[in-house]
Amino acid sequence: MDIEKVNSMDFGEFVDVFGNVIERCPLIADAVWSQRPFSDLEDLEKHFFAFIDALPQSGQEGILRCHPDLAGSELQRGTLTREQSGAGLTSLGADERLRLAELNAQYRARFGFPFVLAARFSYRTAELRTALGEVKKIGSLRLAGLLRSDPAKL
Amino acid sequence: MDIEKVNSMDFGEFVDVFGNVIERCPLIADAVWSQRPFSDLEDLEKHFFAFIDALPQSGQEGILRCHPDLAGSELQRGTLTREQSGAGLTSLGADERLRLAELNAQYRARFGFPFVLAARFSYRTAELRTALGEVKKIGSLRLAGLLRSDPAKL
Numbered sequence: 001m002d003i004e005k006v007n008s009m010d011f012g013e014f015v016d017v018f019g020n021v022i023e024r025c026p027l028i029a030d031a032v033w034s035q036r037p038f039s040d041l042e043d044l045e046k047h048f049f050a051f052i053d054a055l056p057q058s059g060q061e062g063i064l065r066c067h068p069d070l071a072g073s074e075l076q077r078g079t080l081t082r083e084q085s086g087a088g089l090t091s092l093g094a095d096e097r098l099r100l101a102e103l104n105a106q107y108r109a110r111f112g113f114p115f116v117l118a119a120r121f122s123y124r125t126a127e128l129r130t131a132l133g134e135v136k137k138i139g140s141l142r143l144a145g146l147l148r149s150d151p152a153k154l
Numbered sequence: 155m156d157i158e159k160v161n162s163m164d165f166g167e168f169v170d171v172f173g174n175v176i177e178r179c180p181l182i183a184d185a186v187w188s189q190r191p192f193s194d195l196e197d198l199e200k201h202f203f204a205f206i207d208a209l210p211q212s213g214q215e216g217i218l219r220c221h222p223d224l225a226g227s228e229l230q231r232g233t234l235t236r237e238q239s240g241a242g243l244t245s246l247g248a249d250e251r252l253r254l255a256e257l258n259a260q261y262r263a264r265f266g267f268p269f270v271l272a273a274r275f276s277y278r279t280a281e282l283r284t285a286l287g288e289v290k291k292i293g294s295l296r297l298a299g300l301l302r303s304d305p306a307k308l
Contacts, residue, residue: 010262011219011262011266011267012262015219015220024180024181025181026178026216026219026220027178027179027181027182027213027216027217027220028181028216029216030215030216030217030219030220031209031210031212031213031215031216032212032216033216033219034211034212034215034216034266035212051210051212051213054210055185056185056208057188058185058186058188058189058205059181059185059205061184061185061188062180062181062182062183062184062185062186062187062188063181063184065165065169065180065184065187066169066180066181066184108164108165108166112165112188113165
């Protein structure tokens with residue numbers, strides 16, 4: 001998919017394709033559509049990230065709370081994101097799943113949002129920044145994948 | 155459901171109950187959770203609306219774009235919100251549905267967001283304000299309904 005194709009989309013098409021670049025936040029893609037045309041992938045990505053950065057802290061935490069737990073109950077319900085499946089989290093043993101569920105619960109209780117692939121523990125504000133950085137990396141990968149692929153095949 | 159019950163919810167429970175107060179924007183409920191405890195329904199509602207009001211215009215338009223078309227394709231797919239069913243929009247004749255689809259398309263092309271129960275046409279900025287007012291009324295009704303009811307029955 002090239003950028004001309006992206007720029008020609010109406011907002012319904014745009015959110016069908018880009019609505020989950022930020023997990024369960026179609027609002028953000030819908031807002032980014034207002035800023036078209038985009039010059040290239042980097043420009044498109046810049047608008048997604050600028051929207052996140054401009055939110056108040058409660059909104060940034062809200063984004064993290066839209067993320068499913070790593071290998072959590074979504075795994076059992078089969079609605080796990082492709083990224084989590086790709087990371088091998090569908091092949092955990094029962095003991096590993098239980099341990100991960102405990103760690104997820106501890107993390108949620110401590111920080112007030114789910115663990116989003118962030119690899120280190122630190123103070124709450126730093127943790128928010130780190131986890132949002134992970135959300136952005138996930139968003140980058142999704143955007144790059146979407147631009148490389150045919151949306152009809154998604 | 156009383157406000158003490160609401161204030162005792164963790165963010166997972168809170169977004170399960172209040173995640174669709176603003177249509178398809180669980181991000182907003184997830185952000186509002188950061189502001190607990192709430193003194194009463196009015197206080198809870200105030201936080202939802204303050205979040206909307208503080209968004210940049212692109213974000214406010216994004217909220218409107220998360221709304222399904224009035225009696226649009228969602229109607230055929232059976233995913234229409236209860237409010238639209240309640241308004242009798244499931245009992246339209248084929249001619250009425252076609253006419254409404256035309257009007258929806260004209261509205262989307264003119265304003266860049268779907269028609270959200272707003273009753274008059276005006277300039278774009280005024281229309282955005284009017285339509286957001288309708289979103290808030292919908293949100294008020296949903297909040298009042300949720301506070302009156304048992305979430306287990308939802």
